Amino acid sequence: RTHIDKHFSVFATGGHSANHYVTQINNNPSSNNGFFYTFGGRWSPSTHYWLEAGGGNNSYATVSISPMQRLSWLTTVRHNNIGLNPGTTWQTALNYRTRRSRWALTHINDTTTVQDVLSNSSSSVDDNGNPIIPINNSSFTNEVMVRESWNLSAAFYTGKSSISMNAFNQDRTFQGSKNTKATTEHVRGVNALWNWQFARKTSAYLRPQWQQIDRNTSPHS
Numbered sequence: 001r002t003h004i005d006k007h008f009s010v011f012a013t014g015g016h017s018a019n020h021y022v023t024q025i026n027n028n029p030s031s032n033n034g035f036f037y038t039f040g041g042r043w044s045p046s047t048h049y050w051l052e053a054g055g056g057n058n059s060y061a062t063v064s065i066s067p068m069q070r071l072s073w074l075t076t077v078r079h080n081n082i083g084l085n086p087g088t089t090w091q092t093a094l095n096y097r098t099r100r101s102r103w104a105l106t107h108i109n110d111t112t113t114v115q116d117v118l119s120n121s122s123s124s125v126d127d128n129g130n131p132i133i134p135i136n137n138s139s140f141t142n143e144v145m146v147r148e149s150w151n152l153s154a155a156f157y158t159g160k161s162s163i164s165m166n167a168f169n170q171d172r173t174f175q176g177s178k179n180t181k182a183t184t185e186h187v188r189g190v191n192a193l194w195n196w197q198f199a200r201k202t203s204a205y206l207r208p209q210w211q212q213i214d215r216n217t218s219p220h221s
């Protein structure tokens with residue numbers, strides 16, 4: 001990246017993507033391997049908003065809006081020919097915070113594995129701040145899955161307590177470690193966490209959760 005002036009910069013990105021896993025879904029692969037490139041620029045006319053876009057065999061456009069210090073909104077639309085999730089995907093994150101609360105609405109598209117979800121199940125959020133939605137995995141197979149998720153969350157803080165709540169809706173498509181069938185799941189639910197630190201080195205928490213999983217298994221074409 002190089003800056004033309006204080007409001008405009010140009011960039012170039014390139015690399016190679018190589019993802020390998022067992023899949024039977026040959027008519028709709030969730031990964032295309034090879035070299036990728038993107039050329040583009042960013043326009044930042046104000047501290048309150050900026051726009052970045054790039055074209056190539058992987059292209060995207062991102063808009064960031066922050067009309068006030070406590071409110072931010074970041075949205076990205078991608079069209080990838082190379083890498084995970086080829087085709088058009090999008091994600092958005094709307095965040096608002098006060099001195100004692102935090103609110104967020106997010107939408108993501110990504111590819112992950114059952115093992116990764118299970119390894120993060122002891123936490124309430126993942127590395128990107130998205131809620132960890134538990135998974136049923138009776139076969140103990142490390143399935144690869146494509147996810148599309150919506151999440152609405154709120155958190156409140158007091159002197160010794162914190163309360164957080166999430167409502168989520170997620171569609172999962174497993175990529176075919178099952179020999180002749182593809183499985184899709186629709187997951188929805190709510191969870192909450194109350195944490196009370198009633199002594200300097202001692203705290204208690206309550207973590208209720210409800211979720212429903214609708215599963216559909218259909219033969220490949």
